[in-house]
Amino acid sequence: MRMHQLFTPVLFATSVVAAPAFADDSAAWFENRNVLTQETGEGIYNAVCAGCHMPDGQGATGAASYPALADNPTLEYPEYAVMLTLHGQAAMPPLRGVLNDEQVAAVVNYIRTSFGNNYPDDPATAEMVAQTR
Amino acid sequence: MxxxxxxxxxxxxxxxxxxxxxxxxxxxxxxxxxxxxxxxxxxxxxxxxxxxxxxxxxxxMGVAHASPYEGKIQLERAPEGTKVLILGAGIAGMIAAMELRDAGYEVEVLEFRDIAGGRCWTMRAGDTYEELGGFTQTVDFAEGNYFNPGPWRVPYNHYGILDYCRRLGVELEPLIQINNNAYVHSVDAFDGKPVRYREINTDFRGHISDLLSKVTDQGALDAVLSDEDKENLLAGLRTFGALNDDNAYVSGDNASSRRGYARPPGGGVDGAPIANEILDLSTLLDSGLWSRLATSEALNGSMPIFQPKGGMDMIARAMADNLGDLVRYRKRVTQIRQDEDGVIVTYDDLENDGAEGTASADYCVCTIPFSILSQIDHDFSGPLANVIQTMHYAASIKVGLEFKRRFWEEDEHIYGGTTYTDLPISQISYPSNDYLSDKPGVVLGAYSWGALAYQYSSIEPEDRVRRTVEWGSQIHPQMPEEFKAGVSVAWHRVPWTLGCYGIWQDKAAQYDDAVAMDRRIVCAGEHLSYLPAWMEGAVLSSLDAIRRLSQTAITAAGE
Structure with missing residues (x-):
């Protein structure tokens, strides 16, 4: 069997549930051709969000901009970030195909409590993501 | 792709x-x-x-194959004093500019960068590239060496872009797309060792032919084939599959004349060849490497396929030379407005400390990628605005690696072509120029999409190159020793596109809305075509757009 056949999203979702929240994601990089395999919010952020919003959450500007996630008041409630992560908007690609429900919740909660954001209440949950998906 | x-x-x-x-x-x-x-x-x-x-x-009737490209566009002469503003000096914008100018329109092109071409781009020795986030790379290649981070191939059936190459004198050379002596590779097959494409290809065809011969002989096809049909089929399978006279695929001269020999035919003492061993069917099937065999069959990826000599941007340079000072560089568009009198575009003049400037015209061709356009203050109609707001751009990564020695040629007899792998690098493409030379050569060391590209984009350029060499060395162990320099382009971090190519939310439903002329403005580019990510898509989109713009202008002038 090929590795990419083994790592179906369903099997993968099971492994995420079993993983400890403090898992070290450094070995998960580039593990699968089709989906992200990092499990922590920080690990997922560094593996996909940082590409555009940058490692420090400051965003970037060229002919147009990637908005800063740092000190961003639109993150007060989790729903907006969950929706954008799943479905995208304008230049933001939909990530529903590469992240499962647990991963979306984890990365949204990470962003809402990092880069100067302080929204620990009302965290995103996998159930909430599943309903928005 | x-x-x-x-x-x-x-x-x-x-x-x-x-x-x-x-x-x-x-x-x-x-x-x-x-x-x-x-x-x-x-x-x-x-x-x-x-x-x-x-x-x-x-x-x-499906016999021959017509192209959507209809030859040099024939536009009616422009109504006296009609001006068209063109936003973006990529392939679509420059084609619109050249053709409209030739038809008598006054033309002005606004371009964000200080050079033309957009994604038609070549990185050369000494170039510096700063991606979004401020990560800067200097291309430390040998003089004359280059890397195409965007389009790198011009297929024979892309008649439009080929015609512009012909008309503008851009010299093309063959690019080897598929090379039977390159590798197919899986980390899970053959202990992670690469296998020559020719071995997998020959064995897969041979075993299929062998099986089909057997079932034909056993009468399994009697209901659908006459005796004469069966004879013809068996004769065809012997040729197609390199079978022996008993219609069997076995180790021997027939198979080895395609897949290679343990001792190749030589001269003098020991000149007689020794056949090598074919893979047994189960091993072959289990390897999964057969999944790569149709890669070179697609219309857009089969031979013959070309590259401009000296770099893909030779096309962009020829177009920019043709347009001269009609292109105004370093203008960042900030607002697009139109009314019954015309189009007014506001821009930051980066040439002049970002001072605000305006340009006006009767009509406009907007080739700005929707990833950028979605952030520009515009007054497009609702349906078009909706497409602009919902189109995202693909993640894609390319890494160019320069090696001191052309070990793939000298050690492994690979001259151009592509190795396919399930490593995160996805493929290695060897240079289709300067064969047999003793100068350093530049290899496309990684070209990946999707989840792999997101991760590649998120790490620093040095790390991308380091990992690419590491992965590549599983196929070519010479890589770490021979490495000289590397560059990477993660398309989500390219300042002038924010991504690789446009992906629709619902292309079937939205396409007509997006390609339609919106009063005085028409959008064009690869994103508005059914050849996304290809320069030909930009060409065909642009030609169709200016054809309709011209009709609109002439109709309006007659009223």
Whole structure:
């Protein structure tokens, strides 16, 4: 069997549930051709969000901009970030195909409590993501 | 690359000859037998409509293949004093500018960067590239060496871009797309060792032919094949599959003449070849490497396929030279407005400390990628605005690696072509120029999409190159020793596109809204075509856009 056949999203979702929240994601990089395999919010952020919003959450500007996630008041409630992560908007690609429900919740909660954001209440949950998906 | 190719089979026809074909068909229906044979039909079409009509009718019948490109565009002369503003000096924008200028329009092109080309881009020795986030790379290649981070291939069937190369004198050379002596590789097959493409290809065809021969002999196909059919099929399979006289695929001269020898044919003492061993069917199937065999069959990826000599941006440079000072560089568009009098575009003049400037015209061709346009203050109509707001751009990564020595040629006899792998690098493409030279060579060391590209984009350029060499060394152990320099382009971090190519939310439902002319403005580019990510898509989109713009301008002038 090929590795990419083994790592179906369903099997993968099971492994995420079993993983400890403090898992070290450094070995998960580039593990699968089709989906992200990092499990922590920080690990997922560094593996996909940082590409555009940058490692420090400051965003970037060229002919147009990637908005800063740092000190961003639109993150007060989790729903907006969950929706954008799943479905995208304008230049933001939909990530529903590469992240499962647990991963979306984890990365949204990470962003809402990092880069100067302080929204620990009302965290995103996998159930909430599943309903928005 | 996830671009749909099926549209290529949907033929479009020049309006005039389309009418003619319909007339020919009407004549045939009227005058001839109700069901003419194909040959009768073509003969009649040839007699009535000439060779061009016959060729077109053949295309409709699936015999020949017509292209959507109809030759050099013939625009009616511009109404006196009509100006068109063109946003973006990529392939689509520059083609619009050249053709509209030639038809008599006053043309002005606004470009964000200080050079033309957009994604048609080449990185050369000494170039510096700063991606979004401020990560800066200097291209430390040997003099004359280059890397195409965007388009790198011009297929033979992309008649539009080929015609511009012809007309602008851009010299092309063959790019080796598929090389039977390159590798297919999986980390899970053959202990992670690469296998020559020719071995997998020959064995897969051989075993299929062997199996089909057996079931034919066993009578399994008797219900569908006559005895004569079966004889022909078996003869074909012997040739197709390199079978022996007993219709079996076995180790021996037949197989080795394609897959290679343990000792190749030589001269003198020990000149006689020794065949190598074929893979048994189960091993072959279990390897999964057969999944790569159709890669070179697609219309857009089969031979012959070309590259401009010296770098892909030779096309962009030729177009920019042709346009001269009609292109105004370092203008960042901030607002697009139109009313009954014309179009007004506001920009930051980066040439002048970002001072605000405006440009106005009667009409506008907007080739700005929707990833950028979605952030520009515009007043497009609702349906078009909706497409602009919902189109995202693909993640894609390319890494170029320069090596001190052309070990793939010297050690492994690979001259151009592509190795396919399930490592995160996805493929290695060897240079199709400077064969056998002793100068350093530049290899496309990684070209990946999706989840892999997101991760590649998120790490620093040095780390991308380091990992690419590490992964590549599983196929070519010489890599770490021979490495000289590397560059990477993660398309989400490219300041002037924010991504690789446009992906629709719902192309079938949205396409007409997005390509339609919105009063005085029409959008164009690869994103507005059924050849996304290809320069040909930009060409065909642009030509169609200016054709409609011209009709609108002429109609308006006549009112």
């Amino acid at each position: 996830p671009h749909p190719c099926s549209d290529v089979d949907n033929l479009s026809h020049p309006a005039d000859s389309g009418d003619r074909t319909e007339k020919v068909e009407a004549i045939l229906v009227d005058k001839l037998t109700p069901n003419p044979s194909r040959r009768e039909f073509l003969t009649m079409v040839g007699a009535v409509g000439g060779a061009a009509a016959m060729y077109q009718a053949m295309g409709m």
